[in-house]
Amino acid sequence: MNTFTDAQALVSPDVIALLDQAAYLSTNGATLSREQHLALQALADQGFLVESREAERADLERFFADFRDDSTQLRVTVLTTLQCNFACDYCIQGDHGDYNKHAGRMSIDEAARVAAWVEARLDALRPESFVLTFFGGEPLLNLPVVYLLAERLWAATAARGVTMLVNVITNGLLLTPEVVDRLNACGLNGVKVTLDGDRATHDLMRPLRGGQGTFDRIVANLRAVAGRCRISIGGNFDHSTVHSYPALLAFLRDQDFAASIAKVNFKPVIGRQGVAAGGLIPLTPVDDGGKPLGGACMSTAGSGSGSPCDACHFVDEQLAFLRAETRRHGFPTPDGVHMGPCEIHKRHAHTIGPDGSLYACPGFAGEAAQAVGHIGGTRPGHAGVAARFSSIAAWKQCGDCAFIPVCGGGCAVASHNELGDMHAPTCHKGSFDTALAALAQDVAGRG
């Protein structure tokens, strides 16, 4: 597979041998058979053979520069609130103690300023499409802000001839046909709901404040909105919950709304520096200020791609296991190869916190020290943080890795949390290798 062009080829061992000898043959002027010559030409045409390492490196630099500056799409993720109606044990956010009393919540006035800021970006950038993602906390706890932004920006994009898509990442508790219908009128693309395993496991992991389970209510809500919108199911697993996912998949397969599930994508929760591989998990504070990080990339929900977040060899193996299980139960899931680069590498992808602060990606949102700007204008300190984020290019430390175009050096949030350095690669090459082998086996099986 050529991860630049997505060219894929299944070849016999003699072609592999020829590939291994190509540099020697070309530099020693060896006489090639017509078959060898044609094979090498085909490999060059598909980009499997390149002119030189330097030329390939230059292509890579151009690829990331073009990806970064691409102005055809404006992406904005809005955290309508950091409040949450769940009290997940593993999460610092949520309905614990007096967290919700102090957690940020976007006001209607701030939402109007966000809308004006987006309109100005639309005028400056003139993109072909605009993607608005609602995230939190639990975004549906602040429906007035959701509706104001969706409806005003729907009108703004229509007036400018820009295509608009809306994604909602929600815990599902407040998801109703009314919410979906109102957002459908503004270009709703999909709703992503999290189920952390089978009923017993999910209820343990994602309870209400009083300990009541949430699984049944979420499933009832999914049934009520099925057919009205595209549904994606996500789930955050760790070593203690991963084995409950096949039961969840079997349960989902048996539901009357199974055919409405467009995608299932489970991912590991992000650890933090000093936490043993496979140990406890996401949404953890990373500084003495105790401010939460988003902890997981939600930015790709509904887009058909995943993100190369997290953690250890355990993760690589379990990701492969869950991808295979998901496919076996008949649900579409990302193939584990066509992943990134993620939106932290994009100049025109923004995350906006409840107070109007701008962040480089959802995983860093909510932590004031990581704000790269504010919709009201740059404040002292922002320029330095913005420069730190815009120079993220962990892939430059990845040598000749063939997965650089789809990985980009891994998740900067994971690097920040686990390695204490957002500029270092977080490598899951094993996961890419396994996914690529599965892809090849699948194609070979179909052939």
Ligand code: SF4
């Ligand atoms: S850095 Fe990590 S959390 Fe942020 S967009 Fe990329 S994959 Fe997602």
Ligand code: SF4
């Ligand atoms: S070496 Fe690892 S982190 Fe770097 S691009 Fe390859 S898979 Fe990604």
